[in-house]
Amino acid sequence: MTDLKLLALDAEDLEVLSAHAQDAVVRVVDMGYARRDRRFALLMNRYDWSEDKPRSKGMRKRAGLHFNHVETVAYAGFDPAAPEGVLNLLAVTFTPAADAVSGTVELAFAGGGTVRLGVECLEARLADLGSAWAAAAKPTHALD
Template sequence: MTDLKLLALDTEDLEVISAHVQDAVVRIADMGYARGDRRFALLMNRFDWETGQHGRRDKGQRKRAALHFDAVQSVVTAGIDTNAHEGVLNLLAITFMPVDGPAGIVELSFAGGGTVRLGVECLEARLADLGATWAASAKPTHAID
């Protein structure tokens, strides 16, 4: 399987990226905002849903990946202890809510209710696999209500 390299410039594109990073594991220390560059970036171990959907008996694979957002004007966290550098978060979804023209709010939602909200001038996100792949210890599951 080839490494992913995706670009999101609208909500439809972002939905594709969100699907690929669902259930990614993110260390708090691996997220950060570079104010001077107006970029928010995070490293993650994403579950490779493309190979995990084939009904195979194994538990699937995880891949090291990087995701970043450009044109970021503000970052607000809620329900996340940003001082717990060794803390680990489970990324559930990424959404975009337009506010004024191309500007809006990107929201990263984590298990347990934590969120990161990015105020952006426009939506521009890039996801890239970094090459490392390994067997997952478990395949993520979600209860359907």
């Protein structure tokens, strides 16, 4: 199983990154903003959709995701100071501003939680950090 390493520099790249991060489990204490470095980072246990097989619970991998050139961070729908908080990442999107370079990155979590990053330009990196393990269950989504 090969470790994943992705770089996103535009909205299309970010869609690919988002698909690989969908259904990742994130502890609230494993995310934060380094204001001086202008970087927002989080650790996750991502579901490895590329290894998904029928009648299998699949695999999870420890991964890191970070965004550079971050100017602002806003949290909604959860307490960013809750040490016991656990979130399920659904999608990562980018909405460009009028200049088409800067904009807003949104991390959307199950239950309505969000993290919004105001970025000077889009630069995101996702990388697996270690070995894989059997997932407790395969993520499922109700189709509305």
